[in-house]
Amino acid sequence: MPDPRSVVAEMTLSEKAALVTGADMWSTVVIERLHVPSLTLTDGPHGVRRVAEGADPQDIYECEPATAFPTAAATGSSWDPDLLEEVGGALGAESRALDVDVLLGPGVNIKRTPLCGRNFEYFSEDPVLSGRLGAAWVSGVQRCGVGASVKHFAANNQETNRMRVSAEVDERTLREIYLPAFEHIVSQARPVTVMAAYNAVNGVPASQNRWLLTDLLRDEWGFDGVVVSDWGAVVDPVASVHAGLDLAMPGTGGAAAVALVEAVGGGRLAEAVLDRAAERILAGVERLAAVRAEREPVVDLDGHHRLARRAAAESAVLLTNDGLLPLDPSGGGGLAVIGQFAVTPRYQGGGSSHVHPTRLESALTEMAAIVDGRREIRFAPGFGLDGAVSELLLVDAIEAARGADAVVMFVGLPEAAESEGFDRTTLELPSDQLRLLAEIASVNPNIAVVLCNGGAVLTEPVQRHARAVLEMWLPGQAGGGATADILFGLTEPGGRLAETIPRALTDTPAYCNFPGTPQRVLYGERLYVGYRWYDRTGRDVAHPFGHGLSYTTFEYSDLRVDVPDRGRNEATVTFTVTNTGDRAGTDVAQVYVADLEASADRPDRELKAFRKVRLAPGESCRVEISLLERDFAFWDERRSAWAVEPGTFRVSIGASSRDLRLGADIDLTVPAPVLPLTIDSSIGEWMARPNAREALVGLMAEGDGGQESMLQDHPELLDMVASMPLSRVLAFTGKSVAPAAIAALLDAANGDAADS
Ligand code: BGC
Numbered sequence: 001m002p003d004p005r006s007v008v009a010e011m012t013l014s015e016k017a018a019l020v021t022g023a024d025m026w027s028t029v030v031i032e033r034l035h036v037p038s039l040t041l042t043d044g045p046h047g048v049r050r051v052a053e054g055a056d057p058q059d060i061y062e063c064e065p066a067t068a069f070p071t072a073a074a075t076g077s078s079w080d081p082d083l084l085e086e087v088g089g090a091l092g093a094e095s096r097a098l099d100v101d102v103l104l105g106p107g108v109n110i111k112r113t114p115l116c117g118r119n120f121e122y123f124s125e126d127p128v129l130s131g132r133l134g135a136a137w138v139s140g141v142q143r144c145g146v147g148a149s150v151k152h153f154a155a156n157n158q159e160t161n162r163m164r165v166s167a168e169v170d171e172r173t174l175r176e177i178y179l180p181a182f183e184h185i186v187s188q189a190r191p192v193t194v195m196a197a198y199n200a201v202n203g204v205p206a207s208q209n210r211w212l213l214t215d216l217l218r219d220e221w222g223f224d225g226v227v228v229s230d231w232g233a234v235v236d237p238v239a240s241v242h243a244g245l246d247l248a249m250p251g252t253g254g255a256a257a258v259a260l261v262e263a264v265g266g267g268r269l270a271e272a273v274l275d276r277a278a279e280r281i282l283a284g285v286e287r288l289a290a291v292r293a294e295r296e297p298v299v300d301l302d303g304h305h306r307l308a309r310r311a312a313a314e315s316a317v318l319l320t321n322d323g324l325l326p327l328d329p330s331g332g333g334g335l336a337v338i339g340q341f342a343v344t345p346r347y348q349g350g351g352s353s354h355v356h357p358t359r360l361e362s363a364l365t366e367m368a369a370i371v372d373g374r375r376e377i378r379f380a381p382g383f384g385l386d387g388a389v390s391e392l393l394l395v396d397a398i399e400a401a402r403g404a405d406a407v408v409m410f411v412g413l414p415e416a417a418e419s420e421g422f423d424r425t426t427l428e429l430p431s432d433q434l435r436l437l438a439e440i441a442s443v444n445p446n447i448a449v450v451l452c453n454g455g456a457v458l459t460e461p462v463q464r465h466a467r468a469v470l471e472m473w474l475p476g477q478a479g480g481g482a483t484a485d486i487l488f489g490l491t492e493p494g495g496r497l498a499e500t501i502p503r504a505l506t507d508t509p510a511y512c513n514f515p516g517t518p519q520r521v522l523y524g525e526r527l528y529v530g531y532r533w534y535d536r537t538g539r540d541v542a543h544p545f546g547h548g549l550s551y552t553t554f555e556y557s558d559l560r561v562d563v564p565d566r567g568r569n570e571a572t573v574t575f576t577v578t579n580t581g582d583r584a585g586t587d588v589a590q591v592y593v594a595d596l597e598a599s600a601d602r603p604d605r606e607l608k609a610f611r612k613v614r615l616a617p618g619e620s621c622r623v624e625i626s627l628l629e630r631d632f633a634f635w636d637e638r639r640s641a642w643a644v645e646p647g648t649f650r651v652s653i654g655a656s657s658r659d660l661r662l663g664a665d666i667d668l669t670v671p672a673p674v675l676p677l678t679i680d681s682s683i684g685e686w687m688a689r690p691n692a693r694e695a696l697v698g699l700m701a702e703g704d705g706g707q708e709s710m711l712q713d714h715p716e717l718l719d720m721v722a723s724m725p726l727s728r729v730l731a732f733t734g735k736s737v738a739p740a741a742i743a744a745l746l747d748a749a750n751g752d753a754a755d756s
Helices: 004-010 013-019 072-076 081-097 127-142 171-178 180-189 210-220 237-243 255-265 271-294 301-315 363-371 391-401 431-443 479-487 531-537 683-687 690-701 708-712 715-721 726-733 739-750
Strands: 041-043 102-104 147-153 166-168 193-196 226-229 317-321 335-338 377-380 406-412 447-452 468-471 520-522 554-562 571-579 585-595 606-615 620-627 634-636 641-643 647-656 659-668
Touching: 004 271, 013 255, 013 271, 072 081, 072 127, 072 301, 081 102, 081 127, 081 301, 127 147, 127 171, 127 180, 127 606, 147 180, 147 210, 147 226, 147 271, 171 180, 171 634, 193 210, 210 237, 226 271, 237 255, 237 271, 255 271, 301 479, 335 363, 335 391, 363 377, 363 479, 377 391, 391 431, 406 431, 431 447, 447 479, 468 479, 554 585, 554 647, 554 659, 571 585, 571 606, 571 647, 585 620, 606 620, 683 690, 683 715, 683 726, 690 708, 690 739, 708 715
Parallel strands: 041 102, 102 147, 147 193, 166 520, 193 226, 335 377, 335 406, 406 447, 447 468
Antiparallel strands: 317 468, 554 571, 571 620, 585 606, 585 647, 634 641, 647 659
């Protein structure tokens, strides 16, 4: 295909309009005379959901078989970008084999509330973790010549009213919490597409939001790909194209194209704007073709299944363990396995990400395979999946548990409890399962609980009765095997929490501001999402962000934090991690940064980097991590820019956000750019700068004078007026100052701006 610009120059207005509005549910139009091929876009993100030939295109279940990898709730907990890249590569290969050009993922929306019905599709409550993992996934997919679609841009943090609600969120919170994952992926992994969300952001629908789609995404971050709408998000195709949307999906039978043609004809849309959207789509096609020409990925479904099993184990979080786990596969008395999920696994969530798996492992079968007859395993379902209490099942389960050496009990959320399209209303596990657990505990205290859920659940009611709790999330088609591997110690539980597990719903950050009205949801907790909230409000949590046990133990030592160049706000962090136990294992070292002298309101500490290490017993490794300027910065709303204030910063190394093992303070000395004072700057701001102070006191002493003593001699009065703008104080005191005197005052005041 010749270059996109010349192809578009050959297109008719109708062809361009058709190209940017999609052909049908999953593809774009073909323009044969210009050799423009159709693009096929398909969900994503945990497996390829290619609707089967001849099936209803909207059918979620009738799809080609594909590997169902662990959901993002799980892989988010892996803290392992290499793993995400590998999974992305496998997804890319399967996409190619199924003739898919764009795989709709990853989902990198922040888990603002644990109730969000789609949290299983998102990585974390933290933007750095979400961004690093998302970027790795995108790189893996795209190296196969398949485009990714980073979604849902932006502030799509709930399902309730998702097509009409406006996320009301201040710019600093957007910049620091909800946007950085997108920004990181765009700048580091160059995704072929970004998907504009259903919701509005501050009153403007995301798919018509010029600030989001053009000013930020393209002009600031340098995105050079295609912005595609979420399916059915576009209400006004003209406004969308105008805002920077390139492709409205799905096709609407031509109506959107007609609207665009009419808008160009009527002078409401410049044809050049349409040209650019069409050019970007063709540039995307070209980019994919270029990668494809280089390599043909091999699809190894057995290998992908093994990868899915490894990924599930790397993502599993061992929340508590008093030594009951791992179980011995070869010795000891009988084991009771209780809970229907042991044979009917919960392995994926509902909605557009639903995959038709190539195979499906049950934990019970895999446990039996590992034990291989060396221990007796007795299974009882304990509960049905419909929530109805059955005394018969209960009695049977208690019988199975009584006298067993240990009990492995599977509890979790039923499939209908979490899905795209609606949010949860509770964090509690079903009461029949909790009751069963309590009854089992009364006959056998040696219980290991396996949790099967996508969104976080309250774990304390479970911990009360269990000696170990293993959170498996929705672990994909090989989750049964991964569970068995971990239970018997064939592998490590490699995951750490990517979200805080709260003690109660009422403790959670968005509790008072969720889900809002059908029109608006106020992000009133601002920056204080996830651990930032629990830390600031001093709340206890069930398990902190970053927590997860290993079968071995680790020690951290010898922290050094250097600022190699005093002229730059950058630091090098080095420390040693040692495996102090007698088994091989993985740990995730987390680097948190706190600005100890911030003038702005800043979170107590924030994750800025992390490293997953694998160590043999007794082995140590030295970890080196670079922190860049952005890692110390906050979004300064007064200047509409990132800013680092000079002063002391604490760098902490932790095994969780609440298990900080090492810390060091550094001083950053680069002067911050100073905002010029204006007549509307506050008296406090004026008095804080020597030149300004002197000039202001001089001005106040002029004429009838006297007001200067308020500034100099009466600290209590100064406190009272400190936050008042100078203009108001002048008006208030009746002091008339000529414009020339004001100009002279500002000159004198701002003379020292560079060095104050
Ligand atoms: C979802 C997207 C998905 C699209 C296509 C929408 O309802 O929000 O995540 O990619 O459908 O299925």
